[in-house]
Amino acid sequence: VxxxxxxxxxxxxxxxxxxxxxxxxxLKDPQLARGDQIVAIPTLVRRLPPxxxxxxxxLSNADRTLVGLQIRAGPSKQ
Amino acid sequence: xSLRIHSDGPRSRVETAAQVRAENRKxxxxxxxxxxxxxxxxxxxxxxxxxxGPEGERVYVLETANHPYRRMVEQMLQGAxxxxxxxxxxxxxxxxxxxxxxxxxxxxxxxxxxLFPADQRDVLEDLVRxxxxxxxxxxxxxxVGAVEVPVHVAANPxxxxxxxxxxxxxxxxxxxxxxxxxxxxxxxxxxVATLAHELRNPLAPIVNSASILNSSGSSQSEREGAGKGIDxxxxxxxxxxxxxxxxxRITQNRLELRKERIGLRTPLEMALETSxxxxxxxxxxxxxxxxxxxxxxxxDAVRLAQVFANLLNNAAKYTDPGGRIWLSAMRDGPHVxxxxxxxxxxxxxxxxxxxxxxxxxxxxxxxxxxGGLGIGLSLARGLVELHGGSIEVQSGGPGRGSEFxxxxxxxx
Numbered sequence: 001v002x003x004x005x006x007x008x009x010x011x012x013x014x015x016x017x018x019x020x021x022x023x024x025x026x027l028k029d030p031q032l033a034r035g036d037q038i039v040a041i042p043t044l045v046r047r048l049p050p051x052x053x054x055x056x057x058x059l060s061n062a063d064r065t066l067v068g069l070q071i072r073a074g075p076s077k078q
Numbered sequence: 079x080s081l082r083i084h085s086d087g088p089r090s091r092v093e094t095a096a097q098v099r100a101e102n103r104k105x106x107x108x109x110x111x112x113x114x115x116x117x118x119x120x121x122x123x124x125x126x127x128x129x130x131g132p133e134g135e136r137v138y139v140l141e142t143a144n145h146p147y148r149r150m151v152e153q154m155l156q157g158a159x160x161x162x163x164x165x166x167x168x169x170x171x172x173x174x175x176x177x178x179x180x181x182x183x184x185x186x187x188x189x190x191x192x193l194f195p196a197d198q199r200d201v202l203e204d205l206v207r208x209x210x211x212x213x214x215x216x217x218x219x220x221x222v223g224a225v226e227v228p229v230h231v232a233a234n235p236x237x238x239x240x241x242x243x244x245x246x247x248x249x250x251x252x253x254x255x256x257x258x259x260x261x262x263x264x265x266x267x268x269x270v271a272t273l274a275h276e277l278r279n280p281l282a283p284i285v286n287s288a289s290i291l292n293s294s295g296s297s298q299s300e301r302e303g304a305g306k307g308i309d310x311x312x313x314x315x316x317x318x319x320x321x322x323x324x325x326x327r328i329t330q331n332r333l334e335l336r337k338e339r340i341g342l343r344t345p346l347e348m349a350l351e352t353s354x355x356x357x358x359x360x361x362x363x364x365x366x367x368x369x370x371x372x373x374x375x376x377x378d379a380v381r382l383a384q385v386f387a388n389l390l391n392n393a394a395k396y397t398d399p400g401g402r403i404w405l406s407a408m409r410d411g412p413h414v415x416x417x418x419x420x421x422x423x424x425x426x427x428x429x430x431x432x433x434x435x436x437x438x439x440x441x442x443x444x445x446x447x448x449g450g451l452g453i454g455l456s457l458a459r460g461l462v463e464l465h466g467g468s469i470e471v472q473s474g475g476p477g478r479g480s481e482f483x484x485x486x487x488x489x490x
Contacts, residue, residue, distance in 0.1 A: 042124070
């Protein structure tokens with residue numbers, strides 16, 4: 001729930017409405033985790049644009065979330 | 079619990095440099111994800127893990143994930159409990175323990191309706207039964223030792239692991255008290271409005287009379303009438319202010335009686351002197367039923383006269399012109415009774431219990447032209463009680479007259 005609130009805030013600030021969020025309750029349907037290779041809850045899966053990116057945790061660190069979603073350039077090893 | 083990152087494994091085929099670089103980038107991204115996932119787990123940002131097994135995926139929830147909710151239930155001001163299908167208490171939060179004054183271990187295992195007074199148990203049982211399928215609420219009283227506390231009870235279905243229903247209990251004591259205060263406050267506001275009205279009423283005739291006195295064209299008889307009018311109206315105002323002052327003295331315990339052994343006739347005659355003009359002006363017939371032998375009391379004659387005059391004035395005001403008013407006195411064992419009865423508008427059953435309360439007239443008789451502040455009866459009761467007596471009212475209902483009976487200790 002904290003993750004969803006954080007995600008909505010980040011998306012509103014940086015994506016201005018051009019996004020859609022789908023919430024999947026893995027407590028109800030744990031088998032859905034397999035398709036997205038989810039191991040921890042909560043996990044944010046970015047499906048579009050490809051490639052798929054996964055961010056684990058409550059997304060309380062906005063900068064790290066933005067880098068993870070590749071919305072903002074971050075330090076890269078390459 | 080293990081964190082498993084799926085990988086495609088090492089490739090055995092010979093690949094081009096470009097393919098290797100692409101593969102490397104992918105693996106780097108994976109590694110970055112995995113590192114971040116570990117950081118999130120260490121940082122407390124993860125609530126649960128999905129673990130694949132032979133029977134499919136299972137979710138393991140970390141105990142810490144429920145902390146905020148558990149803390150919320152345990153620290154909230156409302157009482158909360160969970161019940162099984164038979165309405166037996168499975169869990170209570172600290173607030174409910176505090177509210178009932180019983181430790182949690184004493185409450186758990188008890189039947190939930192037994193926390194309420196006997197006459198409430200049926201409705202509580204019904205509430206819990208309904209709440210197994212749909213949310214339900216009611217207001218009731220919770221037992222706290224021998225005392226009862228007004229509460230609001232909300233019950234919801236909560237079907238997990240043997241639990242059937244969860245309930246929330248809100249203490250309404252403070253809310254009820256503030257409602258009572260609001261009512262008192264509203265009555266006071268109404269009283270102030272009535273007071274302003276009553277004090278203004280005599281002003282217009284006084285101003286009129288004054289202009290007659292000031293006018294050189296007024297005849298001698300006009301001047302005399304105006305003088306009398308001013309006198310009469312000023313006395314009305316004076317009486318209102320006296321009553322007001324006395325009521326505040328009584329409520330603040332500052333009224334002192336000059337009690338002495340007197341014949342009951344003394345205050346009765348003083349009262350009649352005060353009230354007779356109003357009774358006669360309304361065309362009422364006054365019937366006296368006084369015993370031949372003298373009745374003695376220990377009393378402040380002036381104050382008792384005030385009580386009887388108030389009752390007689392009330393009878394005159396609340397009886398349509400041409401009615402009848404009885405004033406009677408008698409000995410009743412160790413007491414002396416004085417009764418004032420009329421053929422007036424009567425008092426409704428609902429108004430009877432509050433008739434002696436301060437300002438109560440302001441509520442029900444606004445719009446009647448009778449005037450008065452609605453403090454006369456409150457004042458009468460205060461004065462009678464200061465004499466060690468009591469005052470009662472009876473009425474057959476609206477239109478059926480009223481009777482006020484003052485009971486005072488006799489002095490032999």
